[in-house]
Amino acid sequence: MWMSVEVNGHIYEREVTEHWTLLRFLREDLELTGTKDGCSAGECGACTVMLNGQAVNACMVLAAEADGATVETIEAEAVDGELSEIQAAFARNYAVQCGYCTAGMVMSVRELLEHNPKPTVAEIKEGIEGNLCRCTGYQQIIEAVLDVSGQIDSKSRGGLKYV
Amino acid sequence: MNDGFKYRAPTSRAELFGLLAAHGEGAKILAGGTDLLVDIRSGLVRPELVINLKKVEDFPELVWSQSQGLIIGPATTVNDVLHDPKVRDCYPLLAECALSIASHQLRNRATVIGNIVHASPGADMAPGLLCLGARVQIASQRGRRELFLKDFFTGVKRTVLGHDEIVESITVPAGTARSRGSYRKLKRIDGHDLSLVGVALTNTDGDVRVGIGSAAPTPLLIEGLTDQDPADAVVAAARAAIRPISDLRCSKEYREYMIEVFVRRLLEEVR
Numbered sequence: 001m002w003m004s005v006e007v008n009g010h011i012y013e014r015e016v017t018e019h020w021t022l023l024r025f026l027r028e029d030l031e032l033t034g035t036k037d038g039c040s041a042g043e044c045g046a047c048t049v050m051l052n053g054q055a056v057n058a059c060m061v062l063a064a065e066a067d068g069a070t071v072e073t074i075e076a077e078a079v080d081g082e083l084s085e086i087q088a089a090f091a092r093n094y095a096v097q098c099g100y101c102t103a104g105m106v107m108s109v110r111e112l113l114e115h116n117p118k119p120t121v122a123e124i125k126e127g128i129e130g131n132l133c134r135c136t137g138y139q140q141i142i143e144a145v146l147d148v149s150g151q152i153d154s155k156s157r158g159g160l161k162y163v
Numbered sequence: 164m165n166d167g168f169k170y171r172a173p174t175s176r177a178e179l180f181g182l183l184a185a186h187g188e189g190a191k192i193l194a195g196g197t198d199l200l201v202d203i204r205s206g207l208v209r210p211e212l213v214i215n216l217k218k219v220e221d222f223p224e225l226v227w228s229q230s231q232g233l234i235i236g237p238a239t240t241v242n243d244v245l246h247d248p249k250v251r252d253c254y255p256l257l258a259e260c261a262l263s264i265a266s267h268q269l270r271n272r273a274t275v276i277g278n279i280v281h282a283s284p285g286a287d288m289a290p291g292l293l294c295l296g297a298r299v300q301i302a303s304q305r306g307r308r309e310l311f312l313k314d315f316f317t318g319v320k321r322t323v324l325g326h327d328e329i330v331e332s333i334t335v336p337a338g339t340a341r342s343r344g345s346y347r348k349l350k351r352i353d354g355h356d357l358s359l360v361g362v363a364l365t366n367t368d369g370d371v372r373v374g375i376g377s378a379a380p381t382p383l384l385i386e387g388l389t390d391q392d393p394a395d396a397v398v399a400a401a402r403a404a405i406r407p408i409s410d411l412r413c414s415k416e417y418r419e420y421m422i423e424v425f426v427r428r429l430l431e432e433v434r
Contacts, residue, residue, distance in 0.1 A: 042268075057268050130268045
């Protein structure tokens with residue numbers, strides 16, 4: 001199917017394989033490999049991207065469904081080599097270990113903060129419920145979100161606390 | 164994803180019904196995709212045609228009116244219901260059921276009607292919709308028909324829907340708006356998980372109804388109870404209706420036990 005989709009501000013017009021997922025299209029056609037393929041079944045959240053401004057699992061969307069849509073991926077997060085505020089908070093709080101979940105996690109945190117600029121710990125847990133991380137135990141990720149939402153004072157934020 | 168299926172995104176009901184009539188069993192409807200794409204990937208279904216119904220322009224949307232109650236459309240997502248001010252005001256039970264489903268990303272895609280049409284015994288929207296007296300409007304090229312949701316399910320992932328039919332809307336009567344009641348879902352973990360059991364219970368002007376999921380081949384509705392009935396009688400009615408099994412998530416006995424616990428707690432809350 002011939003389709004047109006805006007990804008990270010660029011319009012792509014091309015033939016898309018009708019049974020491909022949006023995830024496969026992003027990674028294999030557009031070579032945007034920041035978005036990861038974890039479970040391919042909507043369980044792990046590693047493939048989370050923004051579709052028309054909403055966080056979705058790219059493995060649970062057909063590429064053809066994105067015809068006429070706007071997609072944003074982790075590649076749009078840093079601008080001119082500068083980390084976004086969320087990315088910088090993740091780095092500062094050691095919220096990244098192997099990094100496989102990070103792209104999806106950052107997308108979910110972005111969606112959470114758009115709706116709720118100062119989430120409680122319970123709300124953060126609910127917001128990242130669809131994103132599995134097998135390295136951090138989540139504590140550092142929760143602290144990164146508290147940090148970027150201005151809920152940790154500058155003296156005690158960041159650093160390696162758990163090793 | 165298995166290769167070989169074609170994709171169409173009709174823009175009108177007529178075009179959609181024509182495709183369904185022409186392809187019969189070989190066509191599958193794609194709404195949220197959160198069940199269908201998993202089933203295709205695992206080889207459970209092998210459609211020749213996948214029909215995205217989200218581009219159809221003449222379908223109902225999520226809307227509330229005093230005369231018709233709540234209308235849920237084919238593209239209404241679980242998060243649409245969860246965040247709708249009218250739902251939260253009139254049918255907070257439905258918002259509770261919605262919040263219990265999967266994760267935020269999946270709720271952004273998964274549709275309420277898809278949750279019902281997929282007909283999993285543990286469909287989380289079902290117990291609440293059953294308690295609130297929801298009706299299902301079915302449409303095809305042949306015309307329209309309507310039935311109560313309690314008559315819609317016929318077995319595990321089976322419904323009365325023909326291959327050429329779709330559920331065009333689910334309506335919740337205005338008469339059950341602001342019913343007192345709540346939903347309890349037992350999971351293995353606090354986060355994203357399927358239900359071990361799910362129990363909704365409502366009190367609408369003294370009329371008590373219990374909706375139960377993951378306790379029989381289909382979601383169940385138990386009617387004909389009142390808020391004057393002793394708790395033991397309500398529990399007995401629930402026990403008589405359920406037919407739970409043991410599976411990888413928990414045992415039959417644990418399901419029976421927790422359904423009783425939830426029924427007693429919920430009844431206490433609505434008396």
